[in-house]
Structure formats: structure tokens, C-alpha cells
Amino acid sequence: xxxxxxxxxxxxxxxxxxxxxxxxxxxxxxxxxxxxxxxxxxxxxxxxxxxxxxxxxxxxxxxxxxxxxxxxxxxxxxxxxxxxxxxxxxxxxxxxxxxxxxxxxxxxxxxxxxxxxxxxxxxxxxxxxxxxxxxxxxxxxxxxxxxxxxxxxxxxxxxxxxxxxxxxxxxxxxxxxxxxxxxxxxxxxxxxxxxxxxxxxxxxxxxxxxxxxxxxxxxxxxxxxxxxxxxxxxxxxxxxxxxxxxxxxxxxxxxxxxxxxxxxxxxxxxxxxxxxxxxxxxxxxxxxxxxxxxxxxx
Amino acid sequence: xxxxxxxxxxxxxxxxxxxxxxxxxxxxxxxxxxxxxxxxxxxxxxxxxxxxxxxxxxxxxxxxxxxxxxxxxxxxxxxxxxxxxxxxxxxxxxxxxxxxxxxxxxxxxxxxxxxxxxxxxxxxxxxxxxxxxxxxxxxxxxxxxxxxxxxxxxxxxxxxxxxxxxxxxxxxxxxxxxxxxxxxxxxxxxxxxxxxxxxxxxxxxxxxxxxxxxxxxxxxxxxxxxxxxxxxxxxxxxxxxxxxxxxxxxxxxxxxxxxxxxxxxxxxxxxxxxxxxxxxxxxxxxxxxxxxxxxxxx
Numbered sequence: 001x002x003x004x005x006x007x008x009x010x011x012x013x014x015x016x017x018x019x020x021x022x023x024x025x026x027x028x029x030x031x032x033x034x035x036x037x038x039x040x041x042x043x044x045x046x047x048x049x050x051x052x053x054x055x056x057x058x059x060x061x062x063x064x065x066x067x068x069x070x071x072x073x074x075x076x077x078x079x080x081x082x083x084x085x086x087x088x089x090x091x092x093x094x095x096x097x098x099x100x101x102x103x104x105x106x107x108x109x110x111x112x113x114x115x116x117x118x119x120x121x122x123x124x125x126x127x128x129x130x131x132x133x134x135x136x137x138x139x140x141x142x143x144x145x146x147x148x149x150x151x152x153x154x155x156x157x158x159x160x161x162x163x164x165x166x167x168x169x170x171x172x173x174x175x176x177x178x179x180x181x182x183x184x185x186x187x188x189x190x191x192x193x194x195x196x197x198x199x200x201x202x203x204x205x206x207x208x209x210x211x212x213x214x215x216x217x218x219x220x221x222x223x224x225x226x227x228x229x230x231x232x233x234x235x236x237x238x239x240x241x242x243x244x245x246x247x248x249x250x251x252x253x254x255x256x257x258x259x260x261x262x263x264x265x266x267x268x269x270x271x272x273x274x275x276x277x278x279x280x281x282x283x284x285x286x287x288x289x290x291x292x293x294x295x296x297x298x
Numbered sequence: 299x300x301x302x303x304x305x306x307x308x309x310x311x312x313x314x315x316x317x318x319x320x321x322x323x324x325x326x327x328x329x330x331x332x333x334x335x336x337x338x339x340x341x342x343x344x345x346x347x348x349x350x351x352x353x354x355x356x357x358x359x360x361x362x363x364x365x366x367x368x369x370x371x372x373x374x375x376x377x378x379x380x381x382x383x384x385x386x387x388x389x390x391x392x393x394x395x396x397x398x399x400x401x402x403x404x405x406x407x408x409x410x411x412x413x414x415x416x417x418x419x420x421x422x423x424x425x426x427x428x429x430x431x432x433x434x435x436x437x438x439x440x441x442x443x444x445x446x447x448x449x450x451x452x453x454x455x456x457x458x459x460x461x462x463x464x465x466x467x468x469x470x471x472x473x474x475x476x477x478x479x480x481x482x483x484x485x486x487x488x489x490x491x492x493x494x495x496x497x498x499x500x501x502x503x504x505x506x507x508x509x510x511x512x513x514x515x516x517x518x519x520x521x522x523x524x525x526x527x528x529x530x531x532x533x534x535x536x537x538x539x540x541x542x543x544x545x546x547x548x549x550x551x552x553x554x555x556x557x558x559x560x561x562x563x564x565x566x567x568x569x570x571x572x573x574x575x576x577x578x579x580x581x582x583x584x585x586x587x588x589x590x591x592x593x594x595x596x
Contacts, residue, residue, distance in 0.1 A: 131523060151522055182519055189514040193507045194524040198531045199583075200571075204564035205499055206586045209491045209593065212559045216487040221480055225429060225449055226492040226593040232530040233496045238590030239527075241583035248571050248579060259568050261510045263561075266502035270557050273498075273546050281546060285497075285539030288504045292536030295507065295524040 015170050018076030019044050021102070023094065025056045025065070028107045028132060029081030030142020033061040035175055038144065044071050046094070047139075055139045069097030077167050080106040084250050088117050098122060103164040105171075109191060110251040111155040111184040119157065124164040127184060128154040129191075130177060137240075152177035155184035192254035194295070196247040197262060200255075202237025203244070209234075313468050316374030317342050319400070321392065323354045323363070326405045326430060327379030328440020331359035333473055336442065342369050344392070345437075353437045367395030375465050378404040382548050386415050396420060401462040403469075407489060408549040409453040409482035417455065422462040425482060426452040427489075428475060435538075450475035453482035490552035492593070494545040495560060498553075500535025501542070507532075 019042040022029045029045065036043050037060070045062035046069055047053050056065045064071055072078060078098060080087055087108050098104060105126045108114045118125045130152045152172035156165050165181075172179045182190075209230070213222035236244075248255050272281040317340040320327045327343065334341045335358070343360035344367055345351050354363045362369055370376060376396060378385055385406050396402060403424045406412045416423045428450045450470035454463050463479075470477045480488075507528070511520035534542075546553050570579040 131525060153523070178522075180519075180522065182516070186514055186516045186519055187523075190511065190516045190519045190523050193510040193514075194520050194528045197506070198503055198528060200564065200567045201499060201503055202531055203583055203586045204560055204567055205496055206590055206593070207563040207582070208495070208556065208560040210589055211563070212491040212556055213488065215559070216484055216491075218480070218484045218488045221478075221484055221488045222492050223592045224476075224478060225451065225485075225488050227429060227595065229534045230492045230496060231594050232533045233500055234586075234590055234593065235530045236527045237583075238587045241580050241587055244583045245576050245580040249574075249576050252571055252574075256568070256571055258506065258510055259564075259571070261513070262502055262506040263564065263568075265505040265509070266498065266557075266561065269498045269502055270554070270561075273550055273554055273557070276547075276550075278543050278547050282539050282543040284505070285501055285535075285537075285542045288501045288532075289536045289539055291508055292504055292532055294521045295504070295532065296529050297525065 015041060015077060015167065015174065019074060020171075021046070021072040021075030021078035022062060022081055023072070023078065024048075024081040024083075024086075025052065025061045025139055025142065026081065026083075026137055027141035027146070028130065029079070030056070030059070030061045030139060031132070031144070031146035032079060032081060032142075032175075034142055034144050035147070037063065039174055044075060046071050046097075052139050059139065059142070061139070061142055069093050072097050072102075073099065075099060075102050077103045077105070077171065079171075080104065082106070082108075084108045084110060084114075084246055088113060088250070090117075090121075095121060103161075103167045105154075105164075105168045109195070109247065111153075111187045113250055115155065115157065115184050119159060124161050126154060126156065126160055126164050126168045128152065128168055128172075129187065130172070130175075147172070147175040147177040150177055151180055153180045153182060153187055155187050156181055157184070188251050188254045189257065192251050192258040193261075196244075196251050196255050197258035199236050199239065199244040199247065200259065201262060202234055204237070205230075206234045206237050313339060313375060313465065313472065317372060318469075319344070319370040319373030319376035320360060320379055321370070321376065322346075322379040322381075322384075323350065323359045323437055323440065324379065324381075324435055325439035325444070326428065327377070328354070328357070328359045328437060329430070329442070329444035330377060330379060330440075330473075332440055332442050333445070335361065337472055342373060344369050344395075350437050357437065357440070359437070359440055367391050370395050370400075371397065373397060373400050375401045375403070375469065377469075378402065378406075380404070380406075382406045382408060382412075382544055386411055386548070388415075388419070393419060401459075401465040403452075403462075403466045407493075407545065409451075409485045411548055413453065413455065413482050417457060422459050424452055424454065424458055424462050424466045426450065426466055426470075427485065428470070428473075445470070445473040445475040448475055449478055451478045451480060451485055453485050454479055455482070486549050486552045487555065490549050490556040491559075494542075494549050494553050495556035497534050497537065497542040497545065498557065499560060500532055502535070503528075504532045504535050 022045040043062040044064040320343040341360040342362040
């Protein structure tokens with residue numbers, strides 16, 4: 001893995017030479033459109049529905065917005081800002097409209113399946129993942145400054161065009177994102193551990209509080225006594241069910257591996273409760289308190 | 299379980315007739331001292347160390363503060379605001395100093411062991427649990443208004459003196475807490491489900507991210523990519539290790555029962571990933587999103 005601050009990265013200047021194309025104007029695409037236009041770039045966007053195009057024009061998410069893939073003609077870099085399921089199943093019309101000489105990148109939160117699908121489709125494809133918030137979605141969600149200070153991970157392979165990679169790095173730098181590169185497998189395992197598997201851990205907690213409260217005849221009590229700690233721990237488990245399912249589905253192997261490690265740790269902690277190993281448990285919790293700050297953003 | 303808003307509860311006026319005694323001036327005791335004095339009551343406090351007494355006097359946490367248990371003489375209601383381990387192992391000097399006619403209550407976060415220990419010790423003991431934040435501790439931690447709008451749970455038994463119970467309800471009402479009563483077993487199972495077990499669930503997540511990152515050669519990557527979702531889910535697992543251990547230890551049976559229910563739910567969710575039951579998983583996550591708001595405080 002290599003990393004550099006966005007502001008120090010020097011791209012080859014590809015971005016300003018030709019328009020940037022966006023496929024999709026949801027949270028990620030819309031935010032890209034706003035920031036890139038503010039930086040003085042020409043932005044063209046392809047969207048699926050006429051109603052989306054109309055609203056996106058009102059919000060001025062790009063200079064040209066159309067439902068006709070021809071809008072992408074002449075673009076030098078195109079960002080596929082599509083939901084993962086649509087990214088993995090691109091339409092023929094989209095594929096036909098992508099200029100052969102353009103740099104193509106994506107924003108999908110799982111990288112191995114995307115590479116497998118897209119690397120054979122376009123010789124200048126670069127797999128990438130800007131890690132920005134996902135609570136909001138849709139044409140109303142895009143905001144200025146979404147990527148500033150956030151990781152933007154690219155997962156190049158030996159077959160990745162280095163000039164294309166540099167162009168995506170230039171894009172990330174322009175948005176003041178924190179540029180990282182790593183292997184797709186490492187990325188997918190990391191996001192399974194810190195994002196996709198925790199959704200299931202958190203969902204099981206909500207289910208346990210619900211079912212355990214009922215079993216104890218304390219349905220109302222568990223709800224009344226739940227405090228900020230439970231709210232925090234259950235937040236991602238009570239989030240978008242489509243997204244949670246899609247992540248588990250598209251990153252299945254890594255999520256299963258992460259769950260195996262998780263269940264092993266929980267089993268050990270349970271064993272300490274069963275066998276009254278309170279000093280050992282205290283030591284484990286002390287270690288948890290020590291390592292947690294490393295996982296927090298400044 | 300019964301519940302009532304604090305402001306509508308009418309006690310028998312015990313509180314103002316005689317001084318209120320506090321044993322311990324940490325977060326809970328100190329906050330009680332500040333609020334009760336502000337309400338015009340006379341507050342006397344027993345603390346363990348001379349240095350604590352000195353600092354507590356500077357902070358004016360009570361009108362009289364001493365390390366001599368005799369300070370409790372004449373008190374009509376005494377709140378044992380001690381850590382759970384010290385509450386379960388009271389000193390002979392403390393026991394000898396508790397007036398036989400005073401109402402005695404506690405603030406422990408587990409109720410069955412407290413009842414078993416204290417009901418034989420004092421005929422006017424009432425087991426209670428004001429559910430206030432626990433991030434801070436010590437003589438500097440007490441603040442005004444800690445209990446307002448928060449649940450204050452009492453767990454009376456058939457042997458509980460109803461006049462004593464009413465006095466504790468009057469105390470909760472004065473502090474604008476939300477008064478609840480329930481069986482001690484129901485309380486302990488509820489807090490195991492929404493507070494004590496989740497600490498272990500959250501700690502195992504930190505351990506899994508740490509170990510799983512190492513196993514994938516991605517130690518730095520998991521730390522760099524962890525975002526607000528991971529921060530929330532891991533917060534209580536990275537909290538006070540003494541407190542986490544003490545809760546598991548003192549509420550062991552209920553924590554084990556809660557863990558069993560939790561592990562069963564997680565196993566089912568894992569099974570859905572293994573067998574590609576994406577519609578079933580989506581339905582489970584949809585249910586989680588639906589029930590979570592019931593667990594959140596307005």
C-alpha cells in the first residue's frame with residue numbers, strides 16, 4: 001500500500017484538457033459534479049431517467065446532463081458513479097458510448113468483482129473507491145466538499161495503464177482526497193472487516209435486544225432503557241437494508257472470512273464469562289481501548 | 299412494569315423533612331449533591347479518602363462532607379452511590395452508621411445481586427438504578443441535571459417497604475427523572491441485552507478488525523479506511539475496561555443468556571450469506587431498520 005496527501009500528488013494534467021464525464025448523479029456523482037465545476041472543469045453527465053436529468057439540471061450538477069449516452073462523447077475521464085449492482089451489469093448502450101481513449105474509473109465499494117468485470121471491457125479502466133458517507137442517496141444528495149480529507153483508494157493491477165492511474169490520482173488530488181493504492185483483495189478484506197461485516201454484527205444486536213426482550217417479558221423495558229451506547233452500536237445494523245445486502249452479496253467471501261474471525265473473538269470473550277476469567281477479560285478490554293484510537297479519523 | 303413521568307409522581311414529603319445522605323461523590327453521587335442542594339435540600343456525604351473530601355468541599359458537592367460515617371446520622375434517605383464492587387462488599391463501619399429508620403437506596407447497574415446482598419442488611423432498602431451516562435468518573439465528574447429525562451428504575455420486591463419506595467420515587471421526581479419499576483430479573487436481563495452484552499459484541503469487532511487486518515497484511519489499511527460507522531459500532535467496546543468487566547462479572551447469567559441469543563442471530567445471518575439467501579437477508583435488515591427507532595431516546 002502506498003499513500004500520499006492529495007495536495008502533493010501531481011497528475012499529468014489530463015483532467016483540464018477535455019470534459020469529465022459522470023455516469024450517475026447520486027451522492028457520489030452529484031458531489032463530483034459540484035466540486036469539479038467549482039474547480040473550473042467542464043462536466044457532462046449521463047443519467048437514467050428524464051426526471052432525474054431535469055432535477056439535476058435545476059441543481060446544476062453538471063454543465064450538460066442527458067439520458068443519451070452520446071453526452072459522454074469527447075470526455076477524457078469518465079467516472080462510473082453507479083450503484084454496485086448496476087456497475088456490475090452495465091448496459092450495452094453505456095459500453096458503446098465510452099470513448100476508447102478515455103480513462104474510465106468507478107466508485108464501487110468492492111473492487112475485485114469490479115475489476116473482473118471491467119478490466120476486459122476497457123483497456124484504460126482504473127478501479128477506485130472514494131470512501132465518502134453513504135447515508136443519503138439520489139439526485140438531491142450531492143454536496144460540495146464530500147471527498148476532502150477522505151480516503152480515495154485505487155486498486156491497480158499489473159495490467160492497469162499507469163497514465164490512466166495518474167489521471168485518477170489527479171482527480172482525487174483536485175478533490176483534496178487522501179490518495180491510497182493497494183491490491184483489490186486487500187481492499188475488499190479491509191472493507192469487509194471495518195464496514196460490511198459490522199453491519200451484520202450490529203443487525204444481530206438489534207435482533208437480539210428485540211427477541212431477548214420478548215423472551216424476558218421485557219419488550220417495553222429494553223426499549224426504554226436503551227441509551228446512547230446501544231444507539232451507537234446499532235446504528236449501521238439499522239441502516240439501508242439494500243446497501244447492507246448488496247455489500248454482503250458482492251463481497252461475500254471477504255465478509256465470510258471477517259465473520260469467522262469475529263465469531264472466534266466473541267466466542268473467546270464468552271468463554272471468559274463462562275469460566276470466570278475476569279482478569280483475562282479485563283486485559284482484552286484494556287487492549288481494545290488501546291487500539292481503538294488508531295481506527296478513528298482525526 | 300409500571301412507569302410514570304417524574305413530575306406527576308407524588309412522594310410523601312420524606313425528602314425535605316431530614317437531610318439526604320450520599321455515600322460516594324463520583325459522577326452519580328456528585329451530581330445528586332449538586333441537584334439536591336439546588337432544590338433546597340440539606341445534603342451530607344460520606345467519602346472514602348480525605349483528599350476526595352477536600353476536593354468535594356471545594357466543589358460544594360454537599361453541605362457536610364466527611365470520611366467519618368457518623369456524618370450520616372440524622373439522614374432520612376441515604377443513597378449508596380458506590381461502584382458496584384464496593385456496594386456488594388460494604389464495610390462494617392458503613393453498615394453500623396446507617397440509621398435503622400432511614401430509607402436506603404443504591405444506584406447499581408445490576409439489581410439482583412444488590413437485592414440479595416442488601417435486603418437482609420436493612421429493612422428499608424430499595425434497589426434502584428438511575429440510568430445516567432458513565433463515561434466520566436470521580437469527584438470531578440458530577441454535574442447539574444444529569445438525571446433529568448433519564449430513566450430511574452426501581453426493582454421492588456414483595457418485601458420492599460412501600461413508604462421507602464415512595465421516598466425514592468419522590469427523589470427521582472425531584473430530579474425530573476423518568477420513574478419506572480420492574481422485577482430485578484427483568485431489569486438485569488434488559489441491561490444485559492442493551493448495555494452489558496453489547497460491550498463484548500463491540501470489543502470483538504475491534505479485535506476482529508485488528509487481527510483480520512494483520513492476517514490480510516492490511517494493518518494500516520483497515521485503520522485508514524475505518525470510518526464513522528466503525529467508530530460508532532466500536533465505541534462501547536473501546537470503553538472503560540474495568541466497567542465492562544465488572545458488568546459481565548456481576549450480571550454474568552443474564553449476559554450469557556443475552557450472548558446466546560445474539561450468537562444465534564448472527565449465525566442465522568451468516569447462514570444467509572453462506573447460502574446466498576439475499577432476499578431473506580434483505581428482509582432481516584429491513585426489520586432491523588424498522589425496529590431501531592423504538593430503541594432511541596427522543
